[in-house]
Amino acid sequence: MQDLPDPRSLVNADYADGSIYSNPELYDMEMDRIFMHNWIWVAHRSDLPEPGNFITTFVGPHPVIVSRDRKGDVHVMLNRCRHRGATVCERKSGTGASFVCPYHGWAYGLDGALRGVPYQEGYSGQLDKKKYPLVSLRVEEYNGLIFATFDKSIMSLDAWLGRAKPWIDLFMKQGAGWPVKTMGEHKFTFPGNWKIQLENTTDAYHFPIVHKSFLDSVDEETQNTFDFVGGKGFVEDLGHGHSVMVMIPELVDLDENLDAAIPERFLELAEELSKDYPPEKVRQIVRAVGGTGFNLNLFPNLACSMAFFRVLRPLSVNETEIRHIAIGMDGGPESANEARLRLHEHFQGPMGFGTPDDAEAWDRVQRGSLAGRDIAILLNRGLGHEAKREDGNLFSDVSAETGMRAAYRQWLAAMTDEMAAAETGV
Amino acid sequence: MTITLNEAIELITLEADMLDHSEFREWLKLYTADSLYAVPIDPDAKVEDLGKILNYAYDNAEMREKRVERLLGGRSISAAPPARTVRLLSRYRMLETGTESCTLRCAQLLTELRQGRERYYAADVTFRLKRTEDGLRINQKIVRLLTSTEALTAVSYIL
Ligand code: FES
Ligand SMILES: [Fe+2]
Numbered sequence: 001m002q003d004l005p006d007p008r009s010l011v012n013a014d015y016a017d018g019s020i021y022s023n024p025e026l027y028d029m030e031m032d033r034i035f036m037h038n039w040i041w042v043a044h045r046s047d048l049p050e051p052g053n054f055i056t057t058f059v060g061p062h063p064v065i066v067s068r069d070r071k072g073d074v075h076v077m078l079n080r081c082r083h084r085g086a087t088v089c090e091r092k093s094g095t096g097a098s099f100v101c102p103y104h105g106w107a108y109g110l111d112g113a114l115r116g117v118p119y120q121e122g123y124s125g126q127l128d129k130k131k132y133p134l135v136s137l138r139v140e141e142y143n144g145l146i147f148a149t150f151d152k153s154i155m156s157l158d159a160w161l162g163r164a165k166p167w168i169d170l171f172m173k174q175g176a177g178w179p180v181k182t183m184g185e186h187k188f189t190f191p192g193n194w195k196i197q198l199e200n201t202t203d204a205y206h207f208p209i210v211h212k213s214f215l216d217s218v219d220e221e222t223q224n225t226f227d228f229v230g231g232k233g234f235v236e237d238l239g240h241g242h243s244v245m246v247m248i249p250e251l252v253d254l255d256e257n258l259d260a261a262i263p264e265r266f267l268e269l270a271e272e273l274s275k276d277y278p279p280e281k282v283r284q285i286v287r288a289v290g291g292t293g294f295n296l297n298l299f300p301n302l303a304c305s306m307a308f309f310r311v312l313r314p315l316s317v318n319e320t321e322i323r324h325i326a327i328g329m330d331g332g333p334e335s336a337n338e339a340r341l342r343l344h345e346h347f348q349g350p351m352g353f354g355t356p357d358d359a360e361a362w363d364r365v366q367r368g369s370l371a372g373r374d375i376a377i378l379l380n381r382g383l384g385h386e387a388k389r390e391d392g393n394l395f396s397d398v399s400a401e402t403g404m405r406a407a408y409r410q411w412l413a414a415m416t417d418e419m420a421a422a423e424t425g426v
Numbered sequence: 427m428t429i430t431l432n433e434a435i436e437l438i439t440l441e442a443d444m445l446d447h448s449e450f451r452e453w454l455k456l457y458t459a460d461s462l463y464a465v466p467i468d469p470d471a472k473v474e475d476l477g478k479i480l481n482y483a484y485d486n487a488e489m490r491e492k493r494v495e496r497l498l499g500g501r502s503i504s505a506a507p508p509a510r511t512v513r514l515l516s517r518y519r520m521l522e523t524g525t526e527s528c529t530l531r532c533a534q535l536l537t538e539l540r541q542g543r544e545r546y547y548a549a550d551v552t553f554r555l556k557r558t559e560d561g562l563r564i565n566q567k568i569v570r571l572l573t574s575t576e577a578l579t580a581v582s583y584i585l
Pocket of ligand 1: 104
């Protein structure tokens with residue numbers, strides 16, 4: 001057996017070795033130790049609202065089905081027939097009562113139970129169907145976010161999310177009183193390692209540089225709102241690799257500051273909404289349409305990012321798929337949801353005014369970091385004035401690399417199986 | 427006079443040539459003021475429903491102008507320098523035509539080169555063209571990518 005790379009020699013408190021983006025053996029270790037032993041986000045509740053609904057997705061490299069059974073329970077099952085391994089479902093989403101393998105017709109229920117085997121007499125009584133359900137993962141849900149894991153022994157999702165939970169609750173306020181629902185997604189790949197994207201979610205530093213052309217395309221008021229580097233925002237380490245970057249402090253709690261003036265770009269929408277809603281509700285909806293003022297990074301694959309979900313999926317050591325999932329108000333005003341979609345299209349996705357520039361920067365990191373040997377990737381920005389809150393959370397200014405340090409601390413803990421090391425200050 | 431296939435092809439070929447040769451400001455003038463340029467995700471969505479769902483692009487005149495400024499401004503790292511593109515249009519079919527407007531569908535195969543990487547996008551493109559005082563103009567261009575529901579890569583140009 002070959003020697004595995006030693007993660008300890010590659011990642012330190014405030015720098016990492018460039019090879020973490022390109023070492024294929026390290027990548028294989030990550031797929032095992034991180035993607036099979038942590039909670040991985042798989043779906044939002046609204047993706048499968050009704051019994052019988054299902055979607056197909058991935059946990060790391062493993063294809064899975066997420067389904068809601070007749071009783072309303074959610075199951076996450078490997079998309080792999082127990083006979084000889086074919087996928088049993090290739091639809092991205094749908095509604096049904098069973099999954100029938102196309103190869104020899106084994107049929108599974110929404111809960112994965114093996115229900116039917118054609119020509120079963122060929123097994124002369126030796127096939128116990130109870131022993132061959134689709135392989136189930138552990139599933140838990142928090143505030144509409146559904147996570148799964150292969151690991152039956154890790155802590156509960158509730159404990160894992162821990163200090164990130166209040167931020168999830170704040171994020172969901174952009175339902176403006178209605179439940180949050182997903183409204184389609186932009187999906188794209190970039191030729192680089194998944195951790196480059198993970199870092200980016202709490203990287204305010206790049207915003208005024210990389211997103212110049214986006215800022216050129218919005219009005220002055222919006223430009224000022226996005227002029228947050230050097231402002232009063234902060235990045236905070238929430239433990240377990242999670243972190244939050246608050247860019248626009250006034251937009252942390254969308255139910256507050258409801259008497260603040262409506263930004264000019266939303267005046268038309270506000271007027272439209274005034275026909276159906278009282279002034280207070282109009283303000284709440286309009287504030288929700290603009291999204292929150294923070295990015296919440298949930299290690300390793302989900303971000304609740306201002307106004308959308310960002311989901312990453314490693315495809316190989318140097319290729320990553322990103323989904324930017326639009327969200328809206330389930331049952332809320334159509335005009336407000338349409339406004340959200342137009343905002344999403346403006347920045348996000350392969351033809352947005354923001355995403356292609358991000359992707360270009362990440363692509364450059366992947367290629368540049370191949371140059372030379374033993375050259376550090378710096379993660380020390382904001383360390384000099386980093387401090388600890390009463391609850392133990394480390395925090396620093398908005399453009400600090402505190403969130404990346406948090407993620408790499410968890411990365412190292414998972415890769416070396418020292419989960420306790422990921423706890424900060426508590 | 428009824429708009430002929432040849433007239434229509436002349437306009438959309440001109441458009442393709444302008445886009446491949448970065449004549450974006452001129453390109454804007456090929457469109458009517460109330461026109462729509464859209465790149466949908468949902469292959470089955472009707473044009474009139476696109477506003478209610480997520481697309482890759484759903485541009486009115488104002489957004490198209492912003493898109494052009496972004497491509498020419500030199501301030502977008504994914505478009506400085508921009509990708510070079512060569513697009514071929516073919517398989518034209520006039521779906522309906524009259525004296526004032528027509529609807530034409532064709533195939534587009536676009537090859538992109540950027541950072542030493544060649545990429546391809548095939549699409550069905552449907553145009554609605556309108557006769558105006560200044561001649562035939564584009565009133566609607568809907569680019570339905572063959573891979574619209576798959577993962578794309580950054581498209582920092584105009585399809
Ligand atoms: S592989 Fe599924 S039934 Fe044989
Ligand atoms: Fe960015």
